[in-house]
Amino acid sequence: MDGVKPTIASAMKILVADDNHSTLALLSKFLESVGHTVITAVDGVEAVERYVAEMPDLVLLDITMPRMDGYEATRRIRQIAGGTWVPIVLVSALDQGDAVVHGLLSGADDYLIKPVDLRMLHSKILAFQRIVAIQAQLIEKTIELQRLAFEHEEEARLAVHVYQRSIRPEGLDDPRLQWSIRPTSVFSGDVIVAARRPSGALRFMLADAAGHGLAAAINVLPLVQIFYAMTEKDLPVSTVASELNSKLRRLMPIDRFVAALLVDVDFATRTVEVWNGGLPPVSVFDARGRLARELRSQHVAIGIASEAMFDATTERYVAEPGERAIALSDGFLESSDSTGEPFGLDRVRRLCGSIESTRYFDQLLRAFEDHTRGSPPVDDVSLVSFGFEPG
Amino acid sequence: MNVYTATTGDEHKVTLSGRFDFSAHKEFRQGYDPVLSNAGVRSLVVDLSGVEYVDSAALGMLLLMQERATAANKQVVLLEPQGTAKQVLEVANFHKLFTIKRS
Numbered sequence: 001m002d003g004v005k006p007t008i009a010s011a012m013k014i015l016v017a018d019d020n021h022s023t024l025a026l027l028s029k030f031l032e033s034v035g036h037t038v039i040t041a042v043d044g045v046e047a048v049e050r051y052v053a054e055m056p057d058l059v060l061l062d063i064t065m066p067r068m069d070g071y072e073a074t075r076r077i078r079q080i081a082g083g084t085w086v087p088i089v090l091v092s093a094l095d096q097g098d099a100v101v102h103g104l105l106s107g108a109d110d111y112l113i114k115p116v117d118l119r120m121l122h123s124k125i126l127a128f129q130r131i132v133a134i135q136a137q138l139i140e141k142t143i144e145l146q147r148l149a150f151e152h153e154e155e156a157r158l159a160v161h162v163y164q165r166s167i168r169p170e171g172l173d174d175p176r177l178q179w180s181i182r183p184t185s186v187f188s189g190d191v192i193v194a195a196r197r198p199s200g201a202l203r204f205m206l207a208d209a210a211g212h213g214l215a216a217a218i219n220v221l222p223l224v225q226i227f228y229a230m231t232e233k234d235l236p237v238s239t240v241a242s243e244l245n246s247k248l249r250r251l252m253p254i255d256r257f258v259a260a261l262l263v264d265v266d267f268a269t270r271t272v273e274v275w276n277g278g279l280p281p282v283s284v285f286d287a288r289g290r291l292a293r294e295l296r297s298q299h300v301a302i303g304i305a306s307e308a309m310f311d312a313t314t315e316r317y318v319a320e321p322g323e324r325a326i327a328l329s330d331g332f333l334e335s336s337d338s339t340g341e342p343f344g345l346d347r348v349r350r351l352c353g354s355i356e357s358t359r360y361f362d363q364l365l366r367a368f369e370d371h372t373r374g375s376p377p378v379d380d381v382s383l384v385s386f387g388f389e390p391g
Numbered sequence: 392m393n394v395y396t397a398t399t400g401d402e403h404k405v406t407l408s409g410r411f412d413f414s415a416h417k418e419f420r421q422g423y424d425p426v427l428s429n430a431g432v433r434s435l436v437v438d439l440s441g442v443e444y445v446d447s448a449a450l451g452m453l454l455l456m457q458e459r460a461t462a463a464n465k466q467v468v469l470l471e472p473q474g475t476a477k478q479v480l481e482v483a484n485f486h487k488l489f490t491i492k493r494s
Contacts, residue, residue, distance in 0.1 A: 208447075210447035210448065210450070210451050211413070211447060211448055211451075253455070254451070254454045254455060254458055255448075255450075255451025255452065255454055255455050256451070257447075257450075257451065257454070259447075259483075277484075278482060278483050278484070279482070280482060296482075297482045297483070297484060298484070299484060299487075300483065300484045300485070300487055300488060301483065304454065304488065305488075330479075330482070342475075
């Protein structure tokens with residue numbers, strides 16, 4: 001052949017199917033001379049059989065063949081190849097645009113017109129080889145990426161597992177505290193911890209790390225240790241909040257903040273002290289179900305302000321007998337029903353205004369379930385309740 | 392989310408509309424990153440008036456932007472969003488961290 005050099009990147013196994021024996025011989029001989037291995041077939045049926053047996057790297061199919069034509073053989077081979085791409089080139093004397101379109105729509109990648117220009121064939125094969133090489137690289141990189149992602153997740157799981165064991169269940173079993181967390185996944189960005197101060201007051205923290213899942217959980221769980229250590233030392237809410245902020249600022253970049261609600265409840269004196277940085281307002285209902293007060297977020301979330309700028313000011317009040325408080329994370333309020341309507345704070349307050357306070361917690365959970373039935377969860381959801389005996 | 396940018400004099404404005412959540416992080420970053428090294432730009436304005444939804448990831452992106460802008464000696468101003476997005480910024484007390492103006 002004139003002007004065709006055997007400059008292939010690597011030898012391919014090529015399947016050639018044609019019912020015309022001289023065409024078949026011509027193509028086979030040419031391809032072998034260039035260095036490829038050739039497998040032949042005389043019709044579509046044999047082409048498919050030899051494809052299955054040999055798994056060639058490239059397929060050349062004549063269109064008009066007995067028993068099964070090139071279009072059908074293309075469709076079958078595509079199906080058999082499944083997710084792997086094998087270049088298929090249709091070869092035919094049929095010149096009309098329709099035939100080419102039909103060929104490409106059947107799944108062929110290219111089309112050559114007979115009599116075959118061997119230089120053209122050679123160049124097209126080189127082009128396909130380049131693409132096949134890229135595909136192989138891509139598969140290799142995907143496998144490596146999946147391996148790294150898996151390893152990373154395993155490490156994060158281990159860290160979270162260790163931290164989760166530092167949450168003390170006896171603190172949360174306190175009879176004066178009701179709480180519920182529904183995380184979107186195994187790992188929760190919402191955390192509730194509780195402990196009694198040496199003085200006997202109940203302290204709890206509801207924390208909502210930015211985001212949800214593993215990435216969020218890993219930001220909030222280290223803070224749990226500080227909560228317990230400082231509560232044991234009887235340090236006030238403001239000091240705890242300040243230390244949590246300092247720690248998180250040191251550990252994490254600014255976008256990994258944790259919204260937090262810290263509450264001290266002294267049941268003997270009915271004194272409540274609150275630091276709310278970034279959580280929805282806590283609703284306090286009186287014995288008749290009216291909203292007595294709300295404890296709004298007065299601060300930015302933990303992990304944002306510098307030590308100098310951090311505001312540890314708490315809100316303090318004395319509750320009336322029979323008062324009950326409801327705290328929740330924004331996931332609770334924002335969870336929507338099938339029409340996209342969020343649960344909302346108004347609904348919380350309407351519900352609590354219409355029932356007896358000992359039922360707030362259970363009825364809110366039930367109403368939440370009813371509301372969100374059929375809608376997938378999008379954020380971690382938390383609810384906390386505490387109250388005072390009626391006078 | 393749609394991100395539209397325009398530089399007028401020494402002010403670079405990034406206008407966002409739609410849902411501002413984690414999926415927007417690349418476009419948002421690209422909306423301001425290129426001007427950080429431009430000494431002629433003195434202020435970054437983020438127009439959130441067309442934003443209907445903001446989540447914690449978006450708040451984080453705004454904080455990071457401000458950190459980077461401050462390091463590059465540029466001022467940051469937010470134009471406040473509407474509805475629930477506005478409430479989210481209020482609960483987060485973002486007015487304590489950012490200059491927020493009515494749009």
